[in-house]
Amino acid sequence: MNIRLWLKISMLIFAALALSGEEAIAELKIVATTQDLASIVREIGGDHVSVTSIARGYQDAHYLLAKPSYMVKMNRADLLVYQGLQLEIGWLPLLIRGARNPKIRIGQPGHLNVSSAIDPIEIRGIKIDRSLGDIHPLGNPHYQLDPENGILMANLIADRLTELDSENDSYFKNNLDHFVNKLEIKIKEWRKRLEKLRHKKIVTYHLTWSYFFNQFEIDYGGVIELRPGIQPTPKELAKLADKMKRQKTKLIIQANYYVTGFADILSQKTGAKLLVLPASVGGVPDAKDYIGLFEYLVSKFEKVIPAL
Amino acid sequence: MRILILILCGLTFLALAMPVAAQGKASSDLLKRVEALERTIKKMKQRKKARLGGLNQVPSADSGTATGAFRGFNPAISVNGLFLGTYRSEENDNRNAPSATGLKVQEMELVFAAMVDKYLWANLVLSLPEVDSIEVEESYVDVVVTNKLSLRAGKFFQFFGRHNRLHTHQFPFIDAPLVNEEIFGKNGLTEPALNETGVSFNVLAPVPWFWEWNLVVLQGNNEALLNAPLNDDLAYLVNTRNLWDWSENTTVELGSSFLYGKNNIGGPNSSSRSAGGSLQVRWTPATRLRYQTLIWQTEIIHSWRETGVNDITGRNNSTEKKGGIYSFLQYKFDQNWWIQGRYDFFGISKLKNEKNKNRYTALLAYAPSEFSALRLQYSYQDETVRAEHKVMLQLNFSMGSHAAHQY
Numbered sequence: 001m002n003i004r005l006w007l008k009i010s011m012l013i014f015a016a017l018a019l020s021g022e023e024a025i026a027e028l029k030i031v032a033t034t035q036d037l038a039s040i041v042r043e044i045g046g047d048h049v050s051v052t053s054i055a056r057g058y059q060d061a062h063y064l065l066a067k068p069s070y071m072v073k074m075n076r077a078d079l080l081v082y083q084g085l086q087l088e089i090g091w092l093p094l095l096i097r098g099a100r101n102p103k104i105r106i107g108q109p110g111h112l113n114v115s116s117a118i119d120p121i122e123i124r125g126i127k128i129d130r131s132l133g134d135i136h137p138l139g140n141p142h143y144q145l146d147p148e149n150g151i152l153m154a155n156l157i158a159d160r161l162t163e164l165d166s167e168n169d170s171y172f173k174n175n176l177d178h179f180v181n182k183l184e185i186k187i188k189e190w191r192k193r194l195e196k197l198r199h200k201k202i203v204t205y206h207l208t209w210s211y212f213f214n215q216f217e218i219d220y221g222g223v224i225e226l227r228p229g230i231q232p233t234p235k236e237l238a239k240l241a242d243k244m245k246r247q248k249t250k251l252i253i254q255a256n257y258y259v260t261g262f263a264d265i266l267s268q269k270t271g272a273k274l275l276v277l278p279a280s281v282g283g284v285p286d287a288k289d290y291i292g293l294f295e296y297l298v299s300k301f302e303k304v305i306p307a308l
Numbered sequence: 309m310r311i312l313i314l315i316l317c318g319l320t321f322l323a324l325a326m327p328v329a330a331q332g333k334a335s336s337d338l339l340k341r342v343e344a345l346e347r348t349i350k351k352m353k354q355r356k357k358a359r360l361g362g363l364n365q366v367p368s369a370d371s372g373t374a375t376g377a378f379r380g381f382n383p384a385i386s387v388n389g390l391f392l393g394t395y396r397s398e399e400n401d402n403r404n405a406p407s408a409t410g411l412k413v414q415e416m417e418l419v420f421a422a423m424v425d426k427y428l429w430a431n432l433v434l435s436l437p438e439v440d441s442i443e444v445e446e447s448y449v450d451v452v453v454t455n456k457l458s459l460r461a462g463k464f465f466q467f468f469g470r471h472n473r474l475h476t477h478q479f480p481f482i483d484a485p486l487v488n489e490e491i492f493g494k495n496g497l498t499e500p501a502l503n504e505t506g507v508s509f510n511v512l513a514p515v516p517w518f519w520e521w522n523l524v525v526l527q528g529n530n531e532a533l534l535n536a537p538l539n540d541d542l543a544y545l546v547n548t549r550n551l552w553d554w555s556e557n558t559t560v561e562l563g564s565s566f567l568y569g570k571n572n573i574g575g576p577n578s579s580s581r582s583a584g585g586s587l588q589v590r591w592t593p594a595t596r597l598r599y600q601t602l603i604w605q606t607e608i609i610h611s612w613r614e615t616g617v618n619d620i621t622g623r624n625n626s627t628e629k630k631g632g633i634y635s636f637l638q639y640k641f642d643q644n645w646w647i648q649g650r651y652d653f654f655g656i657s658k659l660k661n662e663k664n665k666n667r668y669t670a671l672l673a674y675a676p677s678e679f680s681a682l683r684l685q686y687s688y689q690d691e692t693v694r695a696e697h698k699v700m701l702q703l704n705f706s707m708g709s710h711a712a713h714q715y
Contacts, residue, residue: 010546068518100458
């Protein structure tokens with residue numbers, strides 16, 4: 001085997017690849033980390049953007065693997081849009097480095113942390129350690145589940161699209177106004193439809209629903225995963241079951257990317273109904289876009305209200 | 309007269325009613341304008357908030373110390389620890405045996421990583437093997453030149469195959485594969501194989517799948533294979549890696565590596581070469597069963613080391629050839645548990661007096677969180693004199709801000 005010949009051939013191929021140019025394309029190429037962000041980008045960007053999402057709606061974005069195929073998408077992107085608040089901290093930094101794309105590095109216009117548009121809740125600050133589980137010290141990252149945050153996210157995304165493609169400024173603004181108006185009308189409608197859920201106690205698997213609960217004035221009846229990312233012990237489950245019986249909590253909800261074993265046990269012990277729901281656009285086929293996600297969630301909650 | 313009065317009253321009424329009607333219409337218009345203004349103000353506030361938010365960095369959890377030094381620019385620091393208990397059925401009368409029966413702190417590893425400026429990302433890894441010495445395991449900078457080309461310069465685990473790039477705490481098994489130890493040198497359980505100072509040029513090919521090329525110019529200090537006598541005899545390495553998404557749940561990766569450099573065995577013209585190939589198939593469900601994973605990985609490495617010219621006959625001495633292969637299967641069946649098995653074979657090529665080596669390894673792991681794992685490993689190896697049984701129990705833990713490992 002002539003390894004020196006192989007080395008020379010490899011160097012020639014290498015040089016050809018390194019010097020190959022890029023074709024110019026009119027639309028902005030955008031990579032979003034979640035389908036919620038991708039949906040909002042599509043609403044604003046319309047025909048002037050092509051968007052791809054890394055995490056699928058039925059995946060837990062905390063625990064994605066940093067597959068090299070994602071780096072290929074990010075290598076060609078003009079803009080990276082991500083949720084932040086350390087939701088993607090387990091995999092996104094590795095992908096950004098591996099993508100080798102100077103445009104999407106931190107500090108560049110092509111790097112957009114959407115959490116900077118909203119006021120996070122459940123900020124833990126610096127007095128934390130890993131004995132508390134996989135917590136997010138800067139705040140709960142599932143803010144997309146408050147539709148009013150969707151308005152703030154849309155505004156920030158529109159501003160960044162305008163910065164990157166100023167020629168289509170008025171197009172993005174029109175789309176933004178259209179999306180925001182539609183969302184504002186729907187928010188009023190959803191609040192009315194979920195009025196009877198106000199101040200009801202609901203148990204969840206993870207702290208996924210905090211922003212949703214805030215918006216629709218629902219109370220937490222307890223959390224199954226007491227320490228995020230760490231499965232509950234039998235003792236913790238029993239304690240929660242007792243609490244549910246005392247408080248007469250009749251509903252457990254969880255995102256559909258978690259196993260239902262623990263929630264099933266709790267449901268059997270307490271007689272509470274278990275509702276498995278999508279926490280993201282694309283989590284179920286009917287949740288095709290951002291407004292569609294909330295429409296799906298509200299209709300599911302409406303059906304269980306009589307039993308609460 | 310009455311008609312006149314009636315007409316006058318009517319006119320007066322109209323005169324009074326028209327402004328009221330006009331006022332009503334004006335009020336209604338005014339109300340609409342106010343509502344429109346409120347909506348505009350609300351939108352402007354939202355846009356201002358979003359614009360200000362876009363300018364802000366993610367807030368730092370710690371703003372400073374009493375000295376005024378700002379800790380926000382400190383590198384990400386993490387520590388990895390490996391504690392190991394070993395039982396070997398052989399060499400228990402040899403106090404200096406590598407991987408001897410006993411207990412030890414196998415390694416502590418300190419990692420510092422940070423963006424230096426807009427262009428450079430730097431990484432420093434210090435290893436304390438058996439906590440009685442300290443060495444620089446890796447120290448390099450990465451820079452992205454274009455979106456096709458990036459560079460790495462410094463001391464780092466070379467891009468040869470899959471296993472060679474790994475730090476000890478990342479090893480799929482507690483020990484390294486036989487073929488890596490035999491070809492690149494072994495030094496107990498902590499010493500990596502091909503770890504050199506060099507400059508790497510890295511290209512991501514413009515194709516729809518992940519196809520990476522690495523061209524590395526190395527110092528060539530590896531004593532088992534390289535270590536040229538002349539300063540200007542550098543070594544060269546080319547590595548390619550292809551990864552395809554077979555499906556949403558399955559990836560297939562194929563890699564190849566070629567290494568060339570001079571060695572110090574047979575004079576300044578003696579060279580060494582090595583070639584390797586790797587295959588990995590990984591299945592990880594995207595949905596609720598995401599805790600399950602199945603990985604099959606195989607790697608084959610071969611080396612040729614020229615040994616110079618015979619002083620008496622003037623003929624070339626025979627080239628030392630070595631070659632081996634390993635293959636392992638890992639199955640993660642729960643969030644916290646996995647099992648795996650590996651077969652090592654060294655003997656595709658070997659030195660004259662060497663026998664083939666076969667090793668069979670099984671491992672069971674429990675990880676209570678992503679940051680710690682307890683691993684129990686049993687291996688059986690047929691050695692030159694007697695077959696050996698080895699049992700190892702390792703605690704692997706991580707603290708601080710440690711970056712995710714390569715896929």
